[in-house]
Amino acid sequence: MNDRYEQWQAAERLALTLIEGGLQRMAARTLAVFLFTDQDSVTAGEIANRLEASAGSVSGAIKSLATVGLIERLPSPGSRREHYRLRDDAWATLFTSQNTVIQAMLQAAAAGIAATDEGDPARQRLAQMHVFYEFLLGELPALLHRWHQQTR
Amino acid sequence: MNDRYEQWQAAERLALTLIEGGLQRMAARTLAVFLFTDQDSVTAGEIANRLEASAGSVSGAIKSLATVGLIERLPSPGSRREHYRLRDDAWATLFTSQNTVIQAMLQAAAAGIAATDEGDPARQRLAQMHVFYEFLLGELPALLHRWHQQTR
DNA sequence: CCGACTTTTCGGAAATTTCTGAAGAGTCAG
DNA sequence: CTGACTCTTCAGAAATTTCCGAAAAGTCGG
Incomplete structure (x- = not known):
């Protein structure tokens, strides 16, 4: 298998688990995107596309994830879009x-x-x-x- | 101080903290009653009185607390009301x-x-x-x- | 069994949370 | 400075959670 559909399914299931763990719905789905993307970093727009959610709710989710320290803003050279990625110690941070x-x-x-x-x-x-x-x-x-x- | 009002205040504040920790609102308030009562055990009716909540919602809260293993039903000798109390290992259970x-x-x-x-x-x-x-x-x-x- | 009392169940209401969509702010190229 | 593009903010809508109240079910003494 290992096809796109299976990955999407796994990502959404992980999001549900994160919600159980206490995260807000949109924050959880966003975090799942950060985990499952095959890129090094993603932009807010890409997340909104992938989740089929509004730019507004994605913005809020990113903000909350960044506040808790799970993701970080990358210096974005030569682009007007902000790039974000999962931090290395994200899981320890979440637990802490x-x-x-x-x-x-x-x-x-x-x-x-x-x-x-x-x-x-x-x-x-x-x-x-x-x-x-x-x-x-x-x-x-x-x-x-x-x-x-x-x-x- | 140590008066009734202060205790009620502390109990409600603890309930709020429990909600932060993931419990449902009514379950949290009920658990607070179990902690702060000066009796060995309490009945559903007593909880409803103290919380000024309906018997129905208290019943639901008790059920969920009992399911997770935080409280236990006591053998109620010579009374038709069910008596409940906090279990000894409640906090470890909650953590587990x-x-x-x-x-x-x-x-x-x-x-x-x-x-x-x-x-x-x-x-x-x-x-x-x-x-x-x-x-x-x-x-x-x-x-x-x-x-x-x-x-x- | 009956009657009094307590608890549980459950449909609908109320309150809270969550999401969207539009308007506005910020940023960069030209 | 302007235009194109992206992100953020926020009020209102939608959806979910949570609570109440009435009716049903259970329990015990008599």
Whole structure:
């Protein structure tokens, strides 16, 4: 096989998975294009064509992907179109962006503990939650370090 | 402080954080009640009262939380109401539920690789993605193991 | 079995998210 | 400076998600 249709299918399926993972629909589909293109870099217009989506929504998707650090703008020599491509450490970046969620959970737990009294069962539950996310937050840097070591 | 209002505020804020983390709105608010209640267990009716939500939506939230394994139904002695409570390993469970996302990513990457040809740059990108999620999937069991050791 | 009470189910409404299309801003060649 | 082309912004439309409320189903004491 390995034909165009199969690739398109795989790309759309991957986009669905990314949506499950929390990305917005259009951002996910755009990211899939960055993965599956046979070019080194793509422009907003090319993405809009391939996805049959409006230039507006593609622009928004690119902006959000760039903000999270998944793609990067390339210096575009002799062209008025902006070129973008997937960054090398995109997946680690995507994973790392969850650290902010974890920190938010940690803070929420701490706030809850502060708002409850000594003997309250709620305080115990919140404390358990706090301990877990504290543990997680401590583990993640080491995990990413192992990853970077492995790639070298 | 430590008054009721402060607790309600902390609970709602935590619910918002949980929503950020991917839970549905009502499920998140319900989970917050389970955390902040001063009782050992709560009924659907109590949750509906506290959240000022309909019995219907609470029922749906409880069902989804129970499905993911965050709460458990208690044997309710001498009462016709069902009692629920937060499970001990709720947070680890919530975290673990992301493994399925990771596995889905891995499979999506594999499908993409299979759909591309040897020299295609897309295949390289997909391979990078595959390697990363493979690494992640390998690390998580060990991480959870360290967690369980630490709690003992 | 019946009656009182609680929970679940489900169709439709409400609210939110997401996308489009058009107008405007930016950029480069000539 | 002008014209051609591309990208961005934003208000409104479309689609999806989420919630409520009524009716059905389940459960327990009597």
